[in-house]
Amino acid sequence: MNLALIGYGSVGKAFARLLHKKQSQYPFRIVAIQTARHGAAYHPHGLPIDPPWGPPAPSIGEFLDKAQAEVVFEVTTLNPATGEPALSHIRAAFARGLHVVTANKGPIAHAYEDLRSEALRAGVQLRFESIVMDGAPVFNLVRETLPGVRILGFHGVLNSTTNIVLEAMEQGQSLEDGIRLAQKIGVAEADAAFDIDGWDAAAKTAALANVLMNARTNPLLVDTKGIRRLTPEKLAELKPKGKTIRLVSRAHQGKEALKMRVRAEVLDLTEPLALARGTSNLLRIETDLMGTLGILESDPGVEQTAYGLFSDLVDIARAI
């Protein structure tokens, strides 16, 4: 199966390494890559991990026409406030009858319902496991292993940067120190304000609500407050009481409307949500038939995000 990548940052490269490792078992190959920084690369028999770069294609449409791939991986960095340019890339792929895997939460947070119908009409698959909790199965878990279950709500700690910042502040460091640490680890968004002000968590909340609860919502409808006004003093006060703070995403289907919010919440250290430390994330899904089911991902890195892309790819190969 031939793959084209739009974007080739740390996630794209980790994905390429993973494919090379699994080559004998899974015959997938990357035949084309388009990047903003390096230009483009093509080879019909598969590209090496560090490909020879030529000039970029003048547009994504022309890139895809030349790529001759069956599955397109949208792994660019994004503007979480709009979902672009990922959204246009996905539509360019649909227009050419190509399956899409994206690591960008924007399109799913802003336009899932439209994209789902468009994929259906185009007769192609759309997958996005890595947009929440990296490669940990969340969307695939619900779709594949919870048949007949209705999702009533969910709550979770889904943003790693704020975990790291809050832990730094617990140690007496400033918000800015914490952000620098998260950037050094490589988990902060290009503009860390998207993490600190809760936009990343809001986008994940909207994406989960759209996919798991058919919500037709978007991040702007999530009642969101970030962690900017918290101080090291506040966290220091809580510590001896066995408490901490995490940025928590919540959604719940009320009688009339779906309620969604992102808030810094004070948590007892023995609560499940307090397990989300460092890059670890926890999501608890509230269901009608299976009670509350939690998924805990421990200390993931870029390899786990790449695994999310890989599991989506295998899922598409199975489905078609």
Next chain:
Amino acid sequence: MNLALIGYGSVGKAFARLLHKKQSQYPFRIVAIQTARHGAAYHPHGLPIDPPWGPPAPSIGEFLDKAQAEVVFEVTTLNPATGEPALSHIRAAFARGLHVVTANKGPIAHAYEDLRSEALRAGVQLRFESIVMDGAPVFNLVRETLPGVRILGFHGVLNSTTNIVLEAMEQGQSLEDGIRLAQKIGVAEADAAFDIDGWDAAAKTAALANVLMNARTNPLLVDTKGIRRLTPEKLAELKPKGKTIRLVSRAHQGKEALKMRVRAEVLDLTEPLALARGTSNLLRIETDLMGTLGILESDPGVEQTAYGLFSDLVDIARAI
């Protein structure tokens, strides 16, 4: 799709209720039930939840011949030391070309490799999601959502009775008080010694190792010690230190052999495994590509076990 049930205790009945609830969406019907206590019941168009009982069939073979079902549910109570009589029931179903769902861990803990080949030869499916952590997806999760992943080991708190007993002892009650409480809640094995001495946890450990790690092992090969020698005093001592005790199952693929053990372990209350309180269970799976992935089931009851049977049934309907 026509179903036959062997056994009709609290889990079987909860399963029947669930099927009635989901009738419009999922056209499954129970056409035959055989029990040791009530006798047998048959109806080709589907039985009510409280069926009219007639005399039991003289053997499981004769029951299945009369039942005219496509999927057999083995939900009897078992002897975890041998896997019988569930094992014979499953083989009787295979011999008639019938798919099997079992809620009994014994057969999977003792004879998974054989059963898998026998099912393959008979051209039928065998499913058993509810044997570990009720209906929480464990086996289905790994099979359906973690393609290409190798399981290197796992650890978890998988026995609810010992959670409840240890929590009672933490409150100053005796081991016996704790057992009575677990029996009252309905989570203790018929003979609570199977829980207290670690046999239930060992059977689950062996079953997980067999299925997730191709271990060809059995519960007798799990190095097992239960909680019988613990005292309320020991637990009371740990409490002010922010620590508790849980019966922990561990398996790890060493260089030469698979190491498995069940032990009462002292845990810090902020550790993931300490989240397993009451009937809540936690399993953490160690993988090559996805790091460590945890599944947390919160306060399940018999409905969640029934859901495990239901999800297996849907899975079989999809697979065939």
